Amino acid sequence: MTNQYPIPVVVNGAAGKMGREVIKAVAGASDMTLLGAIDHNPEVLDKDAGELAGCGTLEVPITNQFEPMLAMAAQERQLGVMVDFTHPSTVYDSVRSAIAYGVRPVVGTTGMSTQQIQDLAEFAEKASTGCLIIPNFSIGMVLLQQAAVQASKYFDHVEIIELHHNQKADAPSGTAVQTAKLLAELGKTYNPPLVKEEEKLAGARGSLAEEGIRIHSVRLPGLIAHQEVIFGAAGQIYTLRHDTSDRACYMPGVLLAIRQVTQLKSLVYGLEKIL
Ligand SMILES: NC(=O)C1=CN([C@@H]2O[C@H](COP(=O)(O)OP(=O)(O)OC[C@H]3O[C@@H](n4cnc5c(N)ncnc54)[C@H](OP(=O)(O)O)[C@@H]3O)[C@@H](O)[C@H]2O)C=CC1
Numbered sequence: 719m720t721n722q723y724p725i726p727v728v729v730n731g732a733a734g735k736m737g738r739e740v741i742k743a744v745a746g747a748s749d750m751t752l753l754g755a756i757d758h759n760p761e762v763l764d765k766d767a768g769e770l771a772g773c774g775t776l777e778v779p780i781t782n783q784f785e786p787m788l789a790m791a792a793q794e795r796q797l798g799v800m801v802d803f804t805h806p807s808t809v810y811d812s813v814r815s816a817i818a819y820g821v822r823p824v825v826g827t828t829g830m831s832t833q834q835i836q837d838l839a840e841f842a843e844k845a846s847t848g849c850l851i852i853p854n855f856s857i858g859m860v861l862l863q864q865a866a867v868q869a870s871k872y873f874d875h876v877e878i879i880e881l882h883h884n885q886k887a888d889a890p891s892g893t894a895v896q897t898a899k900l901l902a903e904l905g906k907t908y909n910p911p912l913v914k915e916e917e918k919l920a921g922a923r924g925s926l927a928e929e930g931i932r933i934h935s936v937r938l939p940g941l942i943a944h945q946e947v948i949f950g951a952a953g954q955i956y957t958l959r960h961d962t963s964d965r966a967c968y969m970p971g972v973l974l975a976i977r978q979v980t981q982l983k984s985l986v987y988g989l990e991k992i993l
């Protein structure tokens with residue numbers, strides 16, 4: 719069913735690396751309208767969101783008034799959507815508030831705990847409100863994860879390396895955590911130890927995620943977002959790798975999520991569920 723009116727979209731974290739990209743994408747989508755752009759960075763307050771994003775004037779000034787913006791979105795004829803690319807420390811509260819206002823969250827911000835996601839799922843269920851939490855919006859990563867699940871049927875040894883720019887707040891990445899979870903869901907324990915290991919430097923063997931899977935996090939300027947899943951067996955290594963070179967790669971997934979979340983009545987986690 720097509721919507722009669724454009725979907726009103728509020729972007730939280732509008733001045734950030736992802737927020738600016740989302741503003742460009744929403745401005746270019748004929749079935750969406752940018753209703754609001756929120757950011758708490760005082761340097762961008764009142765600046766035009768479109769100019770900041772580099773897509774021309776949109777006459778949407780950046781505001782730090784989060785709740786009034788949600789209230790405005792809730793009054794639109796068409797269900798409002800809040801896209802959140804902010805920070806792990808605030809995303810839980812923002813998503814809860816959006817659901818309370820009846821505004822549908824599309825969440826790209828990573829770093830929430832399993833408990834926080836579970837709480838939000840229960841809250842969205844009670845409110846019969848759609849919510850999408852997507853640790854990675856790129857189609858390439860969905861394909862990598864599917865290939866990893868396939869490979870894990872045949873390999874008992876696997877480690878994950880995720881590599882990101884050095885402005886990233888959370889480690890390991892939300893995508894690496896999700897990848898480990900997908901492999902763990904197959905019900906087997908990986909990497910049975912052959913020797914008693916001793917870390918001579920704490921953290922040398924990375925972090926231990928679910929079912930024996932280790933995640934190693936690299937942070938360097940010059941990187942954007944990259945992930946390797948390395949399977950090992952006697953006499954062979956099978957490596958899956960995904961590299962991003964531009965944050966535009968996430969935008970088809972973000973626009974799809976904005977369209978899909980208005981049709982949902984509960985929380986859904988992961989891009990693969992809406993493809
Ligand atoms: N799901 C996916 O596919 C992807 C997810 N991400 C995730 O998205 C999140 C954001 O990434 P990125 O854009 O690179 O980060 P940035 O730091 O570039 O952008 C975040 C923006 O949000 C602002 N901000 C932080 N907290 C608040 C708040 N409470 N209210 C309003 N504005 C706020 C920041 O302001 P200030 O700088 O002043 O604090 C900044 O302008 C991260 O968690 C990252 O891991 C990133 C890429 C893809």
Ligand SMILES: O=C(O)C1=N[C@H](C(=O)O)C[C@H](O)C1
Binds near residue numbers: 894942
């Ligand atoms: O901070 C980033 O940049 C990214 N964060 C997400 C994550 O933590 O998985 C998605 C992607 O890796 C880029």
